[in-house]
Amino acid sequence: MTDAHTDFEPRITAFVCNWCTYTGADLAGTSRLHMASNVRLIRLPCTGRIDPLFIVKAFERGADGVIVSGCHPADCHYTSGNYHARRRFAVFHDIMEFIGVDPRRMTFSWVSASEGAKWKDVVNEAVANVRELGPYEAYRALAPEAVELEPSGHSGAEVAS
Amino acid sequence: MTDTATAPVYTGVDDLRRIARELLEAGDVRVIIGWEAARRGARPVFVSDPAETDKLIFDTRCVHNLVTYLNPRRDHVAELGKIALVVKGCDVKAVAGLLRESQLGRADVVLIGVRCGGVLEENELPAALALTPETVAPRCYGCDNREPTLTDHLVGEPQPEPPRPVMTIDERVAALDGQPLEERWAFWTEQFGKCVRCYACRQVCPLCICEQCIVEKTRPQWIESSAHPRGNLSWNVTRAIHLAGRCVDCGECERFCPVGIPLSLLNRKLQDIVRERYDYTVSDDPENAAPIGDYRLDDQQEFIK
Amino acid sequence: MSDRYFISDSDLRGLAADLLGAGTEVIAPVATDICQSPSAIAATACTLDHSLVDIDYRALTSADELDLDRGLPQLSLKGYFLPEHEALCSWKQKGTTIEVEEVPTEFAARVVLAAKPCDAAALEVVDKVMNWDYKDELWNGRREATTIVNLTCPMIDDSCFCTAVGTAPDDVKGADGLLTPVAGGYVYEPATDKGRALIEGNKARFSGDVEADTLGREADDERAASRRRVAANLEIDAESVRDWIDTHFEDPLLSQLAIRCNGCGACTSVCPTCHCFDIVDEQEGVGHGTRRRCWDTCQAPTFTLHASGHNPRDDQHVRYRQRINHKFAIYPLKFGEVLCTGCGRCTRVCHAGQDLVEILQAIDIAARRPGDADPAAAEPEEAAS
Numbered sequence: 149m150t151d152a153h154t155d156f157e158p159r160i161t162a163f164v165c166n167w168c169t170y171t172g173a174d175l176a177g178t179s180r181l182h183m184a185s186n187v188r189l190i191r192l193p194c195t196g197r198i199d200p201l202f203i204v205k206a207f208e209r210g211a212d213g214v215i216v217s218g219c220h221p222a223d224c225h226y227t228s229g230n231y232h233a234r235r236r237f238a239v240f241h242d243i244m245e246f247i248g249v250d251p252r253r254m255t256f257s258w259v260s261a262s263e264g265a266k267w268k269d270v271v272n273e274a275v276a277n278v279r280e281l282g283p284y285e286a287y288r289a290l291a292p293e294a295v296e297l298e299p300s301g302h303s304g305a306e307v308a309s
Numbered sequence: 310m311t312d313t314a315t316a317p318v319y320t321g322v323d324d325l326r327r328i329a330r331e332l333l334e335a336g337d338v339r340v341i342i343g344w345e346a347a348r349r350g351a352r353p354v355f356v357s358d359p360a361e362t363d364k365l366i367f368d369t370r371c372v373h374n375l376v377t378y379l380n381p382r383r384d385h386v387a388e389l390g391k392i393a394l395v396v397k398g399c400d401v402k403a404v405a406g407l408l409r410e411s412q413l414g415r416a417d418v419v420l421i422g423v424r425c426g427g428v429l430e431e432n433e434l435p436a437a438l439a440l441t442p443e444t445v446a447p448r449c450y451g452c453d454n455r456e457p458t459l460t461d462h463l464v465g466e467p468q469p470e471p472p473r474p475v476m477t478i479d480e481r482v483a484a485l486d487g488q489p490l491e492e493r494w495a496f497w498t499e500q501f502g503k504c505v506r507c508y509a510c511r512q513v514c515p516l517c518i519c520e521q522c523i524v525e526k527t528r529p530q531w532i533e534s535s536a537h538p539r540g541n542l543s544w545n546v547t548r549a550i551h552l553a554g555r556c557v558d559c560g561e562c563e564r565f566c567p568v569g570i571p572l573s574l575l576n577r578k579l580q581d582i583v584r585e586r587y588d589y590t591v592s593d594d595p596e597n598a599a600p601i602g603d604y605r606l607d608d609q610q611e612f613i614k
Numbered sequence: 615m616s617d618r619y620f621i622s623d624s625d626l627r628g629l630a631a632d633l634l635g636a637g638t639e640v641i642a643p644v645a646t647d648i649c650q651s652p653s654a655i656a657a658t659a660c661t662l663d664h665s666l667v668d669i670d671y672r673a674l675t676s677a678d679e680l681d682l683d684r685g686l687p688q689l690s691l692k693g694y695f696l697p698e699h700e701a702l703c704s705w706k707q708k709g710t711t712i713e714v715e716e717v718p719t720e721f722a723a724r725v726v727l728a729a730k731p732c733d734a735a736a737l738e739v740v741d742k743v744m745n746w747d748y749k750d751e752l753w754n755g756r757r758e759a760t761t762i763v764n765l766t767c768p769m770i771d772d773s774c775f776c777t778a779v780g781t782a783p784d785d786v787k788g789a790d791g792l793l794t795p796v797a798g799g800y801v802y803e804p805a806t807d808k809g810r811a812l813i814e815g816n817k818a819r820f821s822g823d824v825e826a827d828t829l830g831r832e833a834d835d836e837r838a839a840s841r842r843r844v845a846a847n848l849e850i851d852a853e854s855v856r857d858w859i860d861t862h863f864e865d866p867l868l869s870q871l872a873i874r875c876n877g878c879g880a881c882t883s884v885c886p887t888c889h890c891f892d893i894v895d896e897q898e899g900v901g902h903g904t905r906r907r908c909w910d911t912c913q914a915p916t917f918t919l920h921a922s923g924h925n926p927r928d929d930q931h932v933r934y935r936q937r938i939n940h941k942f943a944i945y946p947l948k949f950g951e952v953l954c955t956g957c958g959r960c961t962r963v964c965h966a967g968q969d970l971v972e973i974l975q976a977i978d979i980a981a982r983r984p985g986d987a988d989p990a991a992a993e994p995e996e997a998a999s
Contacts, residue, residue, distance in 0.1 A: 200550055201531050204543050231604035239553045241612050242582045248494025257614035270614055290539035352967020353874040385931040505698050509878030525916050534894050535906045536699040565965045567880035
């Protein structure tokens with residue numbers, strides 16, 4: 149799956165910490181930085197709250213790529229949450245690569261509240277990588293009779309109003 | 310490569326039986342959990358009568374990690390009273406794990422260590438066999454705990470090193486690592502496709518002790534419970550991660566798996582990861598803290614932008 | 615005695631080839647050299663000398679794969695009638711309506727060749743519960759679509775005990791015909807219309823020349839010899855065992871017999887008669903998902919976990935008792951059949967050493983000669999409290 153899939157818009161789910169990356173992403177927005185719009189943010193209090201299962205679930209539900217981002221080491225709002233996350237995600241990253249999940253589908257970063265520009269770069273790079281890798285159909289298709297997703301941008305039907 | 314194959318029956322069995330009998334007669338210990346010979350080979354035995362301690366054996370068929378019977382969930386074992394457990398060097402690392410995680414007090418169990426030279430891969434035999442590269446369990450090679458220290462008693466003479474198997478687990482992990490990503494994905498999804506979610510791996514693991522396992526959480530259902538490869542991948546990866554730095558490589562999960570998933574490859578990879586990243590090796594010293602739950606300010610982060 | 619036909623070794627393979635050529639799915643035992651499989655690296659006991667094989671029931675891709683050495687497939691035929699996991703329906707929400715897509719309940723005709731009689735008999739035993747208060751269309755649909763041809767079993771080892779629980783190594787219970795090895799081939803005895811239709815549709819492969827004195831007797835002798843071998847492994851009075859279990863619910867014997875069980879459930883997954891399943895709705899996204907059922911095990915702690923948090927079977931010896939109870943007392947009382955066909959897989963797969971032959975023997979002793987019952991002969995006694 150190395151051909152560029154220019155007609156496909158990657159779905160990226162980003163798990164970000166409230167205090168640093170979420171604020172940094174907000175700064176990127178208020179600064180009117182141009183970046184890919186494929187990312188759905190999920191805000192958590194701290195990267196230490198992120199269970200690797202979140203990432204697994206994201207792939208199961210149709211994410212083509214995932215971003216996990218939080219405060220730089222020594223700057224965690226809760227002092228040590230990101231240190232725990234760092235070890236947890238190192239193991240997770242290595243095991244997933246061993247299983248055969250392309251590490252380019254998972255992006256880990258430290259983005260602080262003032263690093264709007266860095267967030268832009270992280271997002272653009274993640275989207276470009278995943279666009280090149282293509283949709284992650286292989287993961288969802290591990291369950292036979294998996295229901296087809298609606299075309300890019302929306303998963304499932306419109307919710308009843 | 311050793312010149313002499315390990316003798317099938319280990320020394321120290323008489324001492325093992327005597328110690329077991331004395332413990333029961335003294336009254337503090339109410340049950341000895343060890344191995345006995347049965348129709349289909351060696352298997353766990355629970356001896357409460359001092360006169361029956363002659364049932365205890367120790368030979369190359371004694372693969373089972375008996376520490377699983379210390380699991381706090383097993384009420385009907387706990388009801389038998391204070392336990393004296395027969396442990397090999399690999400098994401007793403699991404006791405250290407339980408102590409490390411405050412699941413057990415050191416005084417709660419008496420540990421009878423046996424000096425082991427390795428066990429058989431195919432152990433369900435009417436008589437024990439000598440160990441050879443073809444018959445030895447691959448996980449025994451390179452054993453680092455042949456003189457276990459976390460014991461109350463230690464029987465038997467020091468044994469020669471286990472022979473090198475035809476293919477070591479490290480060689481198989483290295484071969485997998487050397488394959489391109491797509492081939493590893495094909496390999497593991499085929500293996501996880503076999504999984505029938507019997508949870509034998511979890512039930513027999515001495516360190517799978519959570520009162521409510523994450524897979525049983527239904528609100529929300531974090532891990533898909535159906536036995537399709539997608540749910541199975543989630544289950545197997547989650548179990549692997551939860552054991553990082555805790556797994557003692559006793560091999561029981563793989564041995565119990567009814568469909569033959571090579572969990573030893575995952576377990577060994579996990580050990581490689583924590584050793585390379587955090588310089589950590591699981592041992593029978595309860596004082597060395599597990600790597601996950603711990604951290605250093607200068608931990609590796611080359612994969613983080 | 616039903617009519618008998620002869621089919622040569624090569625014609626049997628030819629029959630498989632004919633069926634495959636006509637587009638019919640043929641399921642049969644296939645032996646794979648562990649070290650030759652694409653996942654050779656996975657072989658846990660791989661000695662690289664090609665002496666180890668796995669035998670599995672597989673859909674043949676060619677008649678050459680058919681293994682007639684009569685070894686025991688690791689998993690029973692159960693998975694071909696009650697798959698490990700299957701979709702029951704899927705749903706999609708569109709605005710204010712929900713579209714439900716059901717799965718088909720009719721299946722293409724298929725043939726199982728060289729089935730183990732214990733596996734086929736198990737299907738007939740489970741038919742009873744699958745047609746009790748609810749008719750399971752998926753199970754029944756697959757049963758109707760399948761023609762099963764048994765191959766007389768020579769007995770696998772001393773963990774077999776089919777004759778002790780109402781079947782036999784040459785039984786056709788649950789199947790449509792029986793092959794018995796003789797010189798040069800097999801004697802085939804159809805037992806049902808489907809079994810006869812197999813001959814009708816493939817006349818060239820079968821011949822009617824089965825002389826009673828030669829091939830006929832050879833087949834009979836083979837069958838009788840197998841039955842004798844298995845009967846030597848275990849003899850019990852299944853009815854006494856049933857009644858004892860039914861009236862000794864609190865007896866400590868069953869706890870003692872369960873002591874080393876880890877609750878792994880491997881026994882239930884390899885068992886041809888275990889049929890419990892769980893149904894889950896798996897949300898795949900907003901407004902759509904799939905309802906699936908998959909194998910469940912009474913040996914898992916959550917099997918009887920209530921929403922309140924209470925668990926009536928919250929310890930392993932209680933769950934193990936339930937398994938013995940269900941198989942040898944409850945099901946026989948309800949449906950007149952023992953929920954076990956003596957294949958021995960549970961004993962072989964249990965790596966904790968639980969031995970059903972030993973357990974049934976102990977219960978049989980307790981049932982038939984209560985004065986002689988000595989639990990210590992089978993298991994160590996419980997510690998005095």
